[in-house]
Amino acid sequence: MPGPERDIVIGADGFLGRNLVPRLRAEGREVVEIGRAAGDLSDWANVEHALRAAPQAGRIFHVVTRQRTGAVQYDIQGELLAINARVHLNVLEAWRLYQPQAKLVSTGSSCTYPESAEPLPEARFGQGPTHPSVIGYGLAKQVLATGSAAYAHQYGLTFLHCVLATLYGPHDNKASDRSHFVGALLDRAAREKAAGAQQFEVWGNPQTVREVLYVDDQIDAILAADRAFDNEILNCAANAPVTVEAVARAALAALDWSVPLVSPPGSFQGAAYKMLDSTRFLDRTGWRPRIDLEAGLRRLVAAEYAGR
Numbered sequence: 001m002p003g004p005e006r007d008i009v010i011g012a013d014g015f016l017g018r019n020l021v022p023r024l025r026a027e028g029r030e031v032v033e034i035g036r037a038a039g040d041l042s043d044w045a046n047v048e049h050a051l052r053a054a055p056q057a058g059r060i061f062h063v064v065t066r067q068r069t070g071a072v073q074y075d076i077q078g079e080l081l082a083i084n085a086r087v088h089l090n091v092l093e094a095w096r097l098y099q100p101q102a103k104l105v106s107t108g109s110s111c112t113y114p115e116s117a118e119p120l121p122e123a124r125f126g127q128g129p130t131h132p133s134v135i136g137y138g139l140a141k142q143v144l145a146t147g148s149a150a151y152a153h154q155y156g157l158t159f160l161h162c163v164l165a166t167l168y169g170p171h172d173n174k175a176s177d178r179s180h181f182v183g184a185l186l187d188r189a190a191r192e193k194a195a196g197a198q199q200f201e202v203w204g205n206p207q208t209v210r211e212v213l214y215v216d217d218q219i220d221a222i223l224a225a226d227r228a229f230d231n232e233i234l235n236c237a238a239n240a241p242v243t244v245e246a247v248a249r250a251a252l253a254a255l256d257w258s259v260p261l262v263s264p265p266g267s268f269q270g271a272a273y274k275m276l277d278s279t280r281f282l283d284r285t286g287w288r289p290r291i292d293l294e295a296g297l298r299r300l301v302a303a304e305y306a307g308r
């Protein structure tokens with residue numbers, strides 16, 4: 001890869017960043033961390049300062065996002081649009097001004113795609129309305145993805161926008177509305193087990209479909225994609241759908257907790273089906289996940305719920 005053997009990670013102390021930084025250092029790369037200490041990244045002055053002050057890098061990993069899970073999402077899409085779009089636009093502008101030699105590797109979400117009952121290939125990107133629960137969040141990610149392409153084209157820069165699965169693993173936020181749904185569900189199950197509950201409620205329709213990846217697998221996928229692709233909006237998952245019910249069963253198994261699952265009517269339901277078609281990525285890189293759902297949840301339980 002051309003450019004300095006140095007990476008900047010924006011969002012270094014977030015969920016993905018805290019897992020990514022040690023992985024990059026293990027590869028022998030120097031990592032410049034930009035995190036909460038840099039201030040509010042929706043404020044241009046803070047992003048401008050951080051990327052101007054940083055030494056020249058070969059890659060910028062932009063892994064900052066304000067995201068929510070659960071019912072609250074329906075009510076705060078304006079806020080998620082405003083904050084995330086500002087952060088993304090600030091990063092794009094500071095990239096072209098102060099780090100134009102760097103490849104901008106950013107992370108996207110299946111929320112940017114229209115609702116569909118079929119796996120979504122890249123050709124469907126931006127072609128239709130997003131699910132109402134993510135209308136602002138998804139639009140902000142579109143700003144980042146399409147904005148990266150626009151900046152690269154106008155200013156001769158290089159980017160890769162990786163559309164990810166739903167992640168789980170160590171360092172995710174534990175608050176029930178702030179974790180990704182896998183972590184939120186596991187945390188709720190751990191608390192309810194400790195409280196002696198006799199059943200576990202799976203919200204929404206248990207047959208809801210998602211793609212989930214353990215964070216280490218997703219990081220491997222991003223790095224594999226980075227080696228193989230430039231200037232693309234690229235789906236980077238495993239073509240492996242899973243139901244929310246299967247996630248719940250694996251979470252209970254990882255907690256060694258055996259109770260019946262129930263589904264209360266009226267609980268939060270997100271998009272019924274979210275699947276990327278990652279065939280281009282899988283065919284070209286040969287990447288495959290190494291940690292299956294139950295093994296990944298057991299790792300997470302060992303890391304953060306030992307003894308519960």
Ligand SMILES: C[C@H]1O[C@H](OP(=O)(O)OP(=O)(O)OC[C@H]2O[C@@H](n3cnc4c(=O)[nH]c(N)nc43)[C@H](O)[C@@H]2O)[C@@H](O)[C@@H](O)C1=O
Nearest residue numbers: 067068069070109166181184185202203204208268269270
């Ligand atoms: C990365 C990605 O992360 C989020 O999207 P998501 O992962 O698809 O998650 P969701 O909030 O659509 O939940 C998935 C499904 O799961 C069911 N469900 C069952 N039991 C629990 C439960 O205990 N907690 C939660 N939160 N959901 C549960 C729930 O009914 C729902 O249908 C977004 O922030 C999105 O913006 C984004 O980018």
